[in-house]
Amino acid sequence: MSFSFFLLVLIILGLGSYYFGKSKALALKQNDVVHSLPKYYGYYALVWFATPALIIVSLWLIFSEGIVTNQVISSLPDNIKTLPTNELTLILNDIKNKAAGNLVAGESFIGFELAAETYNSYSKIAENIIIYSSIVLGLISFIFAYISISGKLRARNRIESIVSKILLVSASIAIFATAGILLSVLFEAIRFFQIISFDDFIFGLTWSPQMAIRDDQVGSSGLFGAIPLFLGTGLISLISLTVAVPVGLMTAIYLSEYAPSRVRAVTKPMLEVLSGIPTVVYGFFAAITLAPFIRDFGETLGMNIASESALGVGLVMGIMIIPLVSSLSDDVISAVPQAMREGSYGLGATKSETIKRVIIPAALPGIVGGILLAASRAIGETMIVVMAAGLSARLSINPLDAVTTVTVQIVTLLVGDQEFDSPKTLAAFALGLTLFVVTLILNFYALRIVRKYREQYE
Amino acid sequence: MKNNELITLSDDFLTVGDTTTPNEKIMESQDCCVFYDEAQALRNINLEVGKKEVLSLIGPSGCGKSTFIRCLNRLNDTIDSAKVTGKITLEGQDIYNSDMDVVLLRARVGMVFQKPNPFPKSVYENVAYGPRIHGMSESKADMDEIVETSLLRAGLWDEVKDRLNTSGTALSGGQQQRLCIARAIAVRPDVILMDEPCSALDPIATDRIEDLISELKENYAIVIVTHSMSQASRVSQRAAYFHLGHLVETDATEKIFGDPDHELTQNYIKGRIG
Ligand SMILES: Nc1ncnc2c1ncn2[C@@H]1O[C@H](COP(=O)(O)OP(=O)(O)O)[C@@H](O)[C@H]1O
Ligand SMILES: [Mg+2]
Numbered sequence: 001m002s003f004s005f006f007l008l009v010l011i012i013l014g015l016g017s018y019y020f021g022k023s024k025a026l027a028l029k030q031n032d033v034v035h036s037l038p039k040y041y042g043y044y045a046l047v048w049f050a051t052p053a054l055i056i057v058s059l060w061l062i063f064s065e066g067i068v069t070n071q072v073i074s075s076l077p078d079n080i081k082t083l084p085t086n087e088l089t090l091i092l093n094d095i096k097n098k099a100a101g102n103l104v105a106g107e108s109f110i111g112f113e114l115a116a117e118t119y120n121s122y123s124k125i126a127e128n129i130i131i132y133s134s135i136v137l138g139l140i141s142f143i144f145a146y147i148s149i150s151g152k153l154r155a156r157n158r159i160e161s162i163v164s165k166i167l168l169v170s171a172s173i174a175i176f177a178t179a180g181i182l183l184s185v186l187f188e189a190i191r192f193f194q195i196i197s198f199d200d201f202i203f204g205l206t207w208s209p210q211m212a213i214r215d216d217q218v219g220s221s222g223l224f225g226a227i228p229l230f231l232g233t234g235l236i237s238l239i240s241l242t243v244a245v246p247v248g249l250m251t252a253i254y255l256s257e258y259a260p261s262r263v264r265a266v267t268k269p270m271l272e273v274l275s276g277i278p279t280v281v282y283g284f285f286a287a288i289t290l291a292p293f294i295r296d297f298g299e300t301l302g303m304n305i306a307s308e309s310a311l312g313v314g315l316v317m318g319i320m321i322i323p324l325v326s327s328l329s330d331d332v333i334s335a336v337p338q339a340m341r342e343g344s345y346g347l348g349a350t351k352s353e354t355i356k357r358v359i360i361p362a363a364l365p366g367i368v369g370g371i372l373l374a375a376s377r378a379i380g381e382t383m384i385v386v387m388a389a390g391l392s393a394r395l396s397i398n399p400l401d402a403v404t405t406v407t408v409q410i411v412t413l414l415v416g417d418q419e420f421d422s423p424k425t426l427a428a429f430a431l432g433l434t435l436f437v438v439t440l441i442l443n444f445y446a447l448r449i450v451r452k453y454r455e456q457y458e
Numbered sequence: 459m460k461n462n463e464l465i466t467l468s469d470d471f472l473t474v475g476d477t478t479t480p481n482e483k484i485m486e487s488q489d490c491c492v493f494y495d496e497a498q499a500l501r502n503i504n505l506e507v508g509k510k511e512v513l514s515l516i517g518p519s520g521c522g523k524s525t526f527i528r529c530l531n532r533l534n535d536t537i538d539s540a541k542v543t544g545k546i547t548l549e550g551q552d553i554y555n556s557d558m559d560v561v562l563l564r565a566r567v568g569m570v571f572q573k574p575n576p577f578p579k580s581v582y583e584n585v586a587y588g589p590r591i592h593g594m595s596e597s598k599a600d601m602d603e604i605v606e607t608s609l610l611r612a613g614l615w616d617e618v619k620d621r622l623n624t625s626g627t628a629l630s631g632g633q634q635q636r637l638c639i640a641r642a643i644a645v646r647p648d649v650i651l652m653d654e655p656c657s658a659l660d661p662i663a664t665d666r667i668e669d670l671i672s673e674l675k676e677n678y679a680i681v682i683v684t685h686s687m688s689q690a691s692r693v694s695q696r697a698a699y700f701h702l703g704h705l706v707e708t709d710a711t712e713k714i715f716g717d718p719d720h721e722l723t724q725n726y727i728k729g730r731i732g
Contacts, residue, residue: 339575347588348564
C-alpha cells in the first residue's frame with residue numbers, strides 16, 4: 001500500500017467514523033434526550049479514530065530512520081561496521097542514495113548492493129507495520145468510542161477540551177522550536193568554551209580567528225576576544241538609533257496628532273512598505289550609494305573616511321528601522337485616551353504643549369519599549385552589515401572607521417568549507433549564543449515595559 | 459437619520475421662557491449653530507450665562523448639550539468636522555473672532571469632563587499643569603500656594619495633602635473628579651463648564667461634588683450638563699431645556715421643574731419625574 005493510498009484510506013475511514021458517530025446520535029435522538037448536537041458525536045468518533053494514527057505516524061517519523069539504519073549497520077560486514085563514525089556516516093549516505101535509486105560514485109565494498117536492498121526492505125516493513133497498525137488500532141478505538149456514544153455523553157464538552165488541547169500544542173511549537181534552537185547553539189558554544197576560556201572570549205580585546213587555524217596557535221589567548229565585535233555592533237546600532245529614534249518618533253507624532261486623515265491614509269501604508277523592503281536592498285544602498293558618497297564627501301573636506309565606515313552602515317540601518325520605531329510609537333501614542341488631550345486643551349494648552357507634557361510622558365514606557373525592540377533588531381541585523389560593513393575587527397568607536405560586527409563575523413566564520421570542530425567554526429556559535437542572549441534580554445525588557453504601559457489604560 | 463430627526467422641529471422655532479439672567483451676564487450665545495459635516499447639531503441657540511450662577515443644561519441624549527457646552531471654550535475646534543456659526547461672547551468679546559487667543563479663552567473658561575481624566579502625573583503636577591503652561595507662578599513657593607488653594611477650593615486638600623506625589627490616576631473616582639476641578643480652578647477661570655461631571659460617580663461622591671458646585675458658584679459662573687433632574691434642581695438657579703438641537707425653554711430652575719411653559723419641556727420633566 002503506498003503512502004498516498006494510505007492517506008486516502010485514512011481520510012475515507014475518518015469521514016466514515018464521523019458519519020457513523022453522527023447517525024448514532026441522530027438515532028438516539030428519536031426517543032431520548034441527547035446532550036449535544038449530533039455533529040459533536042461525529043467529531044467525537046472521528047477524534048477517536050484519528051488519534052492512534054496520528055500518534056503512530058509521528059512516532060514513525062521520529063524513530064523509523066534510526067531503527068532502520070541500525071538494522072542496516074548490523075547487517076554490514078564487520079570491517080565496515082567498525083569504521084570511525086564519520087566514515088560510516090558517509091557510507092550510510094551512499095547506501096541510502098543507492099536505495100533511493102540515485103547514482104552513487106563508487107561502490108565502496110562488497111555487499112554494498114545488498115546493504116541498499118536491506119535498507120529498502122526494512123523501510124518497507126516498517127512502513128507496512130505503521131500503515132496497518134494505525135488503521136487497525138484506529139478502528140478498534142473508533143468502535144469503543146462508538147459504543148460509548150449515548151444521550152448522556154457530553155460530546156460537545158469533550159470536543160471543546162480537545163480543541164483547547166490542539167491549540168495548546170500549536171502554541172507550544174514556537175516555544176519548543178526556540179528552546180531547540182537555543183540548545184543546538186548552546187551545545188556548540190559549550191564545545192567552544194572547552195577550548196577557549198570564557199573570560200578570554202568575553203573580555204578579550206583582539207579578534208583574529210584566521211590565525212587560529214595554525215595548530216600551534218590554537219587557544220592562544222586574545223585571538224577570540226569578542227569585545228571589538230560587540231563594540232562594532234554597538235557603534236553601528238547606536239548610529240542607527242540616533243537616526244531612527246528622532247525621525248521615527250517625530251513621524252509618529254506627526255501621523256497621530258497632526259496629519260489630516262488623508263495624509264495619514266497614504267503615509268502609514270507607505271511606511272509599512274518601507275519595513276517590507278528586503279534588507280539586501282538596503283545593503284546595496286549602503287555599499288554602493290551611501291558609503292562611497294560619504295567617503296568622497298570626506299575627501300573634499302580633507303578627511304580620510306573608510307569606504308566601509310560605520311557611519312554609512314549605521315545611517316542605512318537607521319533608515320531601515322525608522323518604520324519600526326514610528327509604527328510602534330504611533331500605536332502607543334494613538335492609545336493615549338482622547339480624554340487626556342481634551343483635558344489638556346481644556347486648560348488652554350496648545351497642541352505641542354499637550355504632546356510634550358501629556359502625550360509623550362503618558363506614552364513614554366511604550367515608546368521606550370519600541371526603541372528597545374528596534375535596538376535588538378539593529379543588533380541582530382545581518383545582511384546590511386555583511387554587505388557594507390568591514391571585516392577587520394578594529395577596536396574603535398570612531399564612526400568614520402570601518403568596524404565589523406558580531407553578525408558579520410558569524411557569517412564569515414561559517415561561509416565556505418569549515419571543519420566543524422575547529423575553534424574557529426565553533427566561535428560562530430559562541431557569538432551567536434551571546435547575541436541571542438543580548439537580544440533576548442532586550443526583548444524581554446521591551447515587552448515588559450510595553451505590557452505594563454498597556455495595563456495603565458485598560 | 460439623525461439629519462432627519464433634527465429637522466423635525468421647524469426652523470422658526472421660538473424659545474420660550476426668560477432667557478435673560480437676573481445677574482450680570484458673563485457669556486452670551488447669539489444664533490449659535492453647529493454642524494458636524496452636513497448634519498446640523500445645534501440650531502440658533504440664544505442663551506446667557508450669568509456671573510455667580512449655576513446654569514444647568516438638560517434634555518434627552520443627543521440633543522446637543524455637550525456640543526453646546528464645547529462651543530463655549532471652543533473645544534469643538536479640535537474636531538475636524540465641526541463648524542460653528544453665530545456669535546458667542548465672553549464679557550462682550552466675540553470668542554470666535556480671529557483676534558481671540560484660544561489658549562487664553564480656555565484658561566478663562568475651564569472644563570470638567572464626564573469621565574474624570576487626570577493626567578498620569580502626580581496630584582501636584584496635575585494641578586500645577588495649567589499654571590505652568592500659562593506662566594502663572596514666579597517661584598516654587600508661588601506654585602505650592604496655587605496648588606494648595608486650588609485643592610482646598612476643590613475640597614480635596616485634606617485627603618491628598620500627605621500624598622501630593624502619588625499619581626492622580628491612583629485616586630478614587632470622586633477624588634479624581636475633584637482633582638480635575640482643582641486643575642481647572644488653578645488657572646483662575648471665570649467660567650467652569652461641567653459635562654455630566656457626576657455620571658461616572660457613586661452617590662456619595664456625587665453629593666460631595668454637588669456641595670462643591672454650590673460653593674464654587676460664589677466665585678465662578680458654572681454651566682453644568684446633567685441627566686439628573688434632582689441634581690439640576692439642587693445645584694442650579696436657571697435651567698435650559700434642549701431638544702433635538704433646539705433650545706426649547708430657559709427659565710428659573712423652579713419654574714422649569716414646577717410649571718414649564720413648553721409642552722416638550724413638560725413631557726420631558728413628567729417622563730423623568732412622574
Ligand atoms: N464628533 C461628532 N461628529 C459627528 N456628530 C457628532 C459628534 N459629536 C456629536 N455629534 C452629534 O451631534 C448631536 C448632539 O450630540 P451631543 O452634543 O453629544 O448630545 P448630548 O450631549 O446632548 O447627548 C448628536 O446627534 C450626535 O450624534
Ligand atoms: Mg453629552
